[in-house]
Amino acid sequence: MGVQTNRGHQPTRREFLLLSGAALAMARPAFADRQKPKIGYLSWFPESMKDDLDRFREGMEKVGYTEPDYELEAYFTGGNPQSTRDIARKLIEEPVDVIVAVATPAVHIVKAATQTIPIVMFSANALATGLVPSLSYPGGNLTGVSLLLTDTAGKRLEFLRQIEPGLHTAAFLGSTKDPNTVNFVKQTQMAADELGVKLAVKLVDGPQAIGQPIFEAMKADGSQAIIAQPIFVGYQDEIVAMAMKDRLPVISDWAAFAKAGALFTYGARQAAGMRRTAYYVDRILKGTKPADLPVEQPTEFELIINLKTAKALGLNVPQSLLVRADDIIE
Structure with missing residues (x-):
């Protein structure tokens, strides 16, 4: 059976208002x-x-x-x-x-x-x-x-090398639960290869799994610094404190890490x-x-340098980095 239509019908004002109201709803x-x-x-x-x-x-x-x-x-x-x-x-x-x-x-x-x-x-x-x-x-x-953040991962390692010219091994501390971890590792590894730096990757299930033995093992394996994935922000106080016990500088993306005592941070605001x-x-x-x-x-990206931490670790931050820093913690 075909569908009948009334092609000659013109909607009344009442019908028009009802239809318009339904469309708006x-x-x-x-x-x-x-x-x-x-x-x-x-x-x-x-x-x-x-x-x-x-x-x-x-x-x-x-x-x-x-x-x-x-x-x-x-x-x-x-x-x-x-x-x-x-x-x-x-x-x-x-x-x-x-x-x-x-x-x-x-x-x-x-x-x-x-x-x-x-x-x-x-x-x-x-x-x-x-x-x-x-x-x-x-x-x-x-x-x-x-x-x-993943695209700037390699830049942080370049800055670290300027502060520690003798850098030969760095550790990356990342999360197994973050889909972006693989991209952070990839970009950091590319920079490490270009700089001739060995990258030791340590992945944990979550911040609760990060304890002092992890940093002791990194130090024993020759790591000279820790690159902390920003997914751990909120736990920066604990991470930096444990790393500093083994005299390992921490670098990361967000200012919260630098304020907690990381050597420097570089990333989006x-x-x-x-x-x-x-x-x-x-x-x-x-x-x-x-x-x-x-x-x-x-x-826009910001570089924040913690000179207090640098001095505590006996590291000299070159003037070329200091002049480009958006903030310096002393």
């Missing part, structure tokens, strides 16, 4: 039926990284929101995969209107759990682990900030990247699809 954001939007914030890092949450709030203020304008449900899982999965499921079932996922392992877990709720990521390298097929056209329900995630949340709450928001990468 379908187009408006999910939170429109609630008094205010609800944002889920899920960080792979421990609660000691609550400063990240403050930076996100600052970003929200910059785009016009104060906390009474939205609900914020925040969790820090301390690198626990099961806890991260459980909380992701909880946020999805509520549901929240958008999820801010912090650190690559958390982003992968949230992405696997939902294909509908918008996700704003804060990741070391979104392309390298397949989070998005393209920075310009991320597709799907995921967008955000990709920090290029963490606070700026976290504030920027709020821009994506704002656009999504106003109706833009994540697929239509290109992933952003940093254009």
